[in-house]
Amino acid sequence: xRKKIGQWLxxxxxxxxxxxxLTIFVIIPAVKTLSLSFFNSEGNFVGFQxxxxxxxxxxxxxxxxxxxxxxxxGAIPHNTVWILIHLPLVVSLGMILAVLLRxxxxxxxxxxxxxxxxxxxxxxxxxxxxxxFDEHAGVVNGLLRFFGLNQFVRSWxxxxxxxxxxxxxxSVLLWTGFSLILYSSGLSTxxxxxxxxxxxxxxxxxxxxxxxxxxxxxxxxxxxxAMTLLWELKIFDLVYTATGGxxxxxxxxxxxxxYSLAFRAxxxxxxxVIATLMTVLTLIIxxxxxxxxxxxxx
Amino acid sequence: MKKxxxxxxxxxxxxxACAPQSVKTVEVIKTQEVVKTVEVxxxxxxxxxVEVEKEVDKSPINxxxxxxxxxxxxxxxxxxxxxxxxxxxxxxxxxxxxNLGPLLPAQxxxxxxxxxxxxxxxxxxxxxxxxxxLDLSDLxxxxxxxxNPVVVDGxxxxxxxxxxxxxxxxxxxxxxxxxxxxxxxxWDEFLALMDKIKEIPGIENPMTSPAxxxxxDIVENFIATFxxxxxxxxxxxxxVKWTDPDVRAIFEEKIIPLIESGDFSVPIDRHGAADLWxxxxxxxxxxxxxxxxxxxxxxxxxxxTLPGASTVVGGSDWMFIPKYTxxxxxxxxxxxxxxxxxxxxxxxxxxxxxxxxxxxPLDVYPxxxxxxxxxxxxxxxxxxxxxxxxxxxxxxxxxxxxxxxxxxxxxxxxxxxxxxxxxxx
Numbered sequence: 001x002r003k004k005i006g007q008w009l010x011x012x013x014x015x016x017x018x019x020x021x022l023t024i025f026v027i028i029p030a031v032k033t034l035s036l037s038f039f040n041s042e043g044n045f046v047g048f049q050x051x052x053x054x055x056x057x058x059x060x061x062x063x064x065x066x067x068x069x070x071x072x073x074g075a076i077p078h079n080t081v082w083i084l085i086h087l088p089l090v091v092s093l094g095m096i097l098a099v100l101l102r103x104x105x106x107x108x109x110x111x112x113x114x115x116x117x118x119x120x121x122x123x124x125x126x127x128x129x130x131x132x133f134d135e136h137a138g139v140v141n142g143l144l145r146f147f148g149l150n151q152f153v154r155s156w157x158x159x160x161x162x163x164x165x166x167x168x169x170x171s172v173l174l175w176t177g178f179s180l181i182l183y184s185s186g187l188s189t190x191x192x193x194x195x196x197x198x199x200x201x202x203x204x205x206x207x208x209x210x211x212x213x214x215x216x217x218x219x220x221x222x223x224x225x226a227m228t229l230l231w232e233l234k235i236f237d238l239v240y241t242a243t244g245g246x247x248x249x250x251x252x253x254x255x256x257x258x259y260s261l262a263f264r265a266x267x268x269x270x271x272x273v274i275a276t277l278m279t280v281l282t283l284i285i286x287x288x289x290x291x292x293x294x295x296x297x298x
Numbered sequence: 299m300k301k302x303x304x305x306x307x308x309x310x311x312x313x314x315a316c317a318p319q320s321v322k323t324v325e326v327i328k329t330q331e332v333v334k335t336v337e338v339x340x341x342x343x344x345x346x347x348v349e350v351e352k353e354v355d356k357s358p359i360n361x362x363x364x365x366x367x368x369x370x371x372x373x374x375x376x377x378x379x380x381x382x383x384x385x386x387x388x389x390x391x392x393x394x395x396x397n398l399g400p401l402l403p404a405q406x407x408x409x410x411x412x413x414x415x416x417x418x419x420x421x422x423x424x425x426x427x428x429x430x431x432l433d434l435s436d437l438x439x440x441x442x443x444x445x446n447p448v449v450v451d452g453x454x455x456x457x458x459x460x461x462x463x464x465x466x467x468x469x470x471x472x473x474x475x476x477x478x479x480x481x482x483x484x485w486d487e488f489l490a491l492m493d494k495i496k497e498i499p500g501i502e503n504p505m506t507s508p509a510x511x512x513x514x515d516i517v518e519n520f521i522a523t524f525x526x527x528x529x530x531x532x533x534x535x536x537x538v539k540w541t542d543p544d545v546r547a548i549f550e551e552k553i554i555p556l557i558e559s560g561d562f563s564v565p566i567d568r569h570g571a572a573d574l575w576x577x578x579x580x581x582x583x584x585x586x587x588x589x590x591x592x593x594x595x596x597x598x599x600x601x602x603t604l605p606g607a608s609t610v611v612g613g614s615d616w617m618f619i620p621k622y623t624x625x626x627x628x629x630x631x632x633x634x635x636x637x638x639x640x641x642x643x644x645x646x647x648x649x650x651x652x653x654x655x656x657x658x659p660l661d662v663y664p665x666x667x668x669x670x671x672x673x674x675x676x677x678x679x680x681x682x683x684x685x686x687x688x689x690x691x692x693x694x695x696x697x698x699x700x701x702x703x704x705x706x707x708x709x710x711x712x713x714x715x716x717x718x719x720x721x722x723x
Contacts, residue, residue, distance in 0.1 A: 135564070158509070158565045159704050244510075244693070247565075248701030248708070248715075263400035265690035266426055 030279060036272035054273040059249060059257055070161045072249035075257045075274075082168055082253070083232045089172045090228050091221065094179025099213060101180075102187055111180055118177035126241025129170030130157050160250035163243050167251055171238060175231065179224045186220035187213070219296050226289035233281055254278055358387035359628045360413035364615050366392045368591045372648040379644055380635045386628050395419045395615075402620075406430040411620035414629040417459055419615045421681075422688025424448045424456040431455045432619040432626065437634055442656040444679060445614030456616030457633055460642075460651035463612040463674055464515050464682075466603035467505065467582035468575070468589060473498075474600065479581075484605050485552075492561045495581045504561045505582040506575050508568035511684065513699045516562075516584045517553065518611055518683045523604040524548045527680055530609075534686050540717040546709070554706045565700050587670055591650040596666040601673065612679040614654050687721065694719045 040046045054060060059074060066073035073081075097114065101107035120128070132138050133156035141153045156166035190213065198208050236255035239245055245252035245260075254274055262271035365373055370392050377388050393401075395418040405411050406427065418424070424431065428450040435454045438447050448456030474480070477498055482488040495504035507513055522530050525548055532538030538545065556562055563580060572592045575583035582602065583589070590596040603610075617636065619629045635641045642653055642662075649664045652671055660668050684692045698712045 130567070155564055158700065160701060244697065246697035246700050247704060248698055248712070250701070259400075260690055260693065263403075264693050266403065266423075268403075 033272045033275045033279070036269050037276050039269055041267065041269055050270050050273045054261075054270050055277075059252065060254075060274075062249075070250075071164055072160065072252065074249075075252050075254045078164055078251065078253050079233060079235075081164065082171075082235065083229065085165075085168045086172055086175070086232055087225065087228055090175050090179050091224055093172070093176045094224060095183050095214075095217065095221075097176070097180050098183035098187055099209065102184070111177075111184060114180055115177035117174040118181070120174060122174070122237040123241050125170070125174045126238045126243075128174075129167060129238065129242045132170060132173075133157050133162075133166045157243050157251075158247060160247050163247065163251040167239060167242055170242070171235070174238070175228065179228070182220050182224050183217060186217045190216045219293070222289065222292045222296070226285055226292075229285050230282060233278060233285075356387075358389040359415065359625050359632060360389045360391055361415040361417070361632060362391045362393040362398055362413045363417050364393065364395050364398070364419055366394065369588065369650065372591065372650060373645060375644045375648065376636060376641050379640065380632060383635070384628075384631055386631065388632065395423075399423050402427070406620065406622070409622040411622050413620075414623040414625040415617055415619055415632050417615050417617050419613065419685065420688055421448045421456060421613075421616060421685060422692075424616055424618055425450055426689075428453075428455045430620055430622070432621045432623075432629075434619065434630070434633065437630060437637070441637065443654055444652075444656050445612060445654040446681070448616055448618075456618050457637060458614035458654035459617050459636055460645060461612055461614055461654045462586045462588055463610050463652065463670070463679070464519065464584070464586045465601050465610045465670065465674060465677075466519065466607065467584050467601070469582050469600050469602055470576070471598050471600045473578065473581060481600075481602050482605055488605050492556070492559070496560075498581065500578055501581060502574075502579045503563040504580065505556075505563065505584065506571045506580045507563045507565045507703055508571035508583075508585065509565035509700060510568050510696050512568050512571070512585055513565060513703060514684050514696050515586070515611065515682075517549075517699055519584065519604060519607075520553055521545065521548055521683075522609045522611065522680055523607040524552055527609045527678055530680050530683055534681065534683060536720065540713045540720070541710075546713060549702075549709055549713070554702075554709065557703055557706050562703065565703050587652065587667070588650050590666055596649060596664075599666060601670065608677060609680045610674050610677040611682050612674070613682040613685055689721055691716075691719050691721055 037050050038045060038047065040050070058064070058072075061076050062072055062074040065071070066077045071078070097111075101110055104110075117125070133140050135141055135153060135155040138155075140156070144150070144152050154162070156162040194212050194216070195208055198212055203211065234255050235253055236259065239251060239253050239256055240259070243251045245256045255278070258271050258274040258278070261267050261274065265271075361377075363370060363373060370390070374390070377390060381387055391413060398416065398418055399420060401412070402416075425448055428448075433453040433455065434447075434457050435452075438454045438457055443458050445458035445461045447454045447458060469479075477494070479491060479494060482491050492504045495501055507516070518530070521533070525544060529538055529545065533540065533545070566574065571580075572583060572585065572589055574580055576593050590599060593599065617633045619626065619633070623629055636645075637655065639658070642655060642658055645651060646653055646658065646662045646667070647664065649667055652667060652674075653662075660671055663671055684695045687695075695716060698715050701708055702712045
């Protein structure tokens with residue numbers, strides 16, 4: 001009995017720093033944020049009033065424009081569009097590039113270059129995106145001119161129809177390095193025997209890709225999808241520096257609205273509503289990630 | 299044993315996190331306290347020595363300034379002179395207003411401000427946070443300011459440092475001279491000037507459109523010129539709506555035709571806009587007078603006001619003191635020095651700024667600022683519209699105007715949004 005208590009005490013001592021830090025820096029602020037969202041600025045309990053004010057505003061969901069007119073559609077649709085375009089591109093590009101560069105001479109060097117986007121601070125990334133899509137100096141417009149697509153030549157980030165798309169495509173460039181590196185390390189864990197056996201059985205390269213490589217990379221895919229989703233949900237710095245959410249709110253996102261309510265409107269209560277919403281969405285992804293990982297381990 | 303050591307390390311780590319950040323010099327001053335003891339028969343004086351600990355803080359006071367780069371360097375003579383005169387050291391922390399504003403609320407809640415004196419360009423922010431600030435009415439008493447102090451319920455919370463103005467479109471005298479261009483006196487002449495400028499080789503557009511607040515400033519200038527000062531004041535206090543037909547007419551008849559005919563550029567990065575204008579990509583550049591700090595030869599700058607303009611938008615960077623600082627006296631001394639004759643002259647002679655005080659003589663200024671100071675004395679100085687309304691509306695304003703610039707057809711949508719987002723009266 002005494003030995004068991006001793007073991008528990010030992011465990012407690014080792015986990016207590018983490019528990020203390022988590023409590024101070026995560027749990028208490030999260031609870032405080034949640035409680036803030038139910039009060040007004042005078043400190044009176046207002047139930048779900050802040051939620052209805054914020055979530056029904058056109059900055060969050062602009063039903064008069066979404067989905068048939070050009071942006072602004074509101075932060076939730078913008079984040080959703082971001083996920084719908086960015087996630088498949090990042091996952092597929094990362095995997096394809098990892099497979100293509102696996103046995104190529106200089107592959108590691110090319111991977112390092114692609115990974116540079118990932119280590120670039122997103123504040124700088126925002127400036128880079130603005131530059132890439134600039135009408136005069138941008139490489140994208142240079143390519144469009146080269147291919148004779150002059151009708152698309154413009155500073156993409158200053159027009160409401162193209163600002164969001166420019167940010168999403170630019171962020172693919174910056175984030176693909178993440179999935180590429182994870183897939184590359186995942187590929188190195190697949191035993192060569194599997195490929196050799198498949199070759200003996202007469203499997204061609206496409207069959208090897210679909211029946212060996214992709215299934216074997218499933219744990220990596222789960223991680224890439226989860227981390228990318230979280231990144232897309234909390235995207236802020238890149239948007240803030242590239243477009244500031246504009247023009248006319250055409251590229252605003254949830255985190256930017258949260259910032260704007262807290263630090264421009266000086267309204268922490270309504271800002272807390274968005275923070276709560278983002279926490280819930282993040283939790284859902286987090287729980288899915290943990291469950292998927294456990295299932296795969298089993 | 300290991301467990302005990304581990305526990306000790308955890309406790310030390312927690313305690314060190316709680317340690318105070320600044321060290322104060324403590325001088326022990328011996329004072330003599332005279333205690334009188336009254337007795338029935340005789341009076342006897344007992345001299346007792348009491349040790350009183352008085353804290354004399356010799357660490358520098360922290361001052362956040364909204365000026366960086368050259369603008370910061372031009373302010374440093376004032377700081378140096380203050381240090382020499384008072385013996386109080388100053389640590390200058392450059393923080394742009396848009397970066398400082400979001401930082402401070404949390405610091406105020408914790409009663410731990412990052413600086414003893416702060417300078418920012420948002421009067422609305424100072425107003426809304428006045429509960430955390432010191433009443434500085436005693437510093438401004440008897441001074442006639444051009445840029446108004448920030449006053450809440452009769453108490454002064456923000457003291458104007460230097461005046462800036464946004465008088466109109468800057469041009470290069472040499473470019474105008476070389477191309478035979480003249481300042482227009484009527485709206486038709488203004489339009490004719492645009493056509494002439496477009497014919498100059500290498501010109502992208504006649505006028506720059508620096509993204510962010512400068513675009514809003516352009517709109518504000520048009521409203522003040524063609525709608526009059528009352529329209530600007532009416533919008534600020536909520537009596538005039540953005541959707542008012544008279545306001546709409548200014549957009550429809552003056553601004554949008556210029557956008558549609560390519561007289562304005564598409565919105566460009568505001569930090570690079572001055573360089574592009576100076577290098578000749580554009581002929582006219584609407585900006586505050588501090589643009590003089592960014593150009594090689596300020597004497598080559600001329601100012602072109604909109605025909606019929608009788609007003610100029612002006613404002614200041616306001617100084618305030620958080621009431622949680624323990625260096626109140628030193629902080630007040632600093633502000634008093636900045637707005638003193640001596641402090642003001644030290645900065646004005648460097649160029650790029652105007653005096654926030656009405657009684658500073660014109661001969662203090664370098665030639666370019668002297669001309670400007672003389673010129674604006676003919677105009678009514680209006681408060682900056684978006685700086686005065688402030689809050690989330692301000693960023694919405696910049697954003698909606700950026701939308702209008704690339705999509706002039708969205709005028710009604712823009713005006714409706716601006717009206718909807720206006721703070722409650």
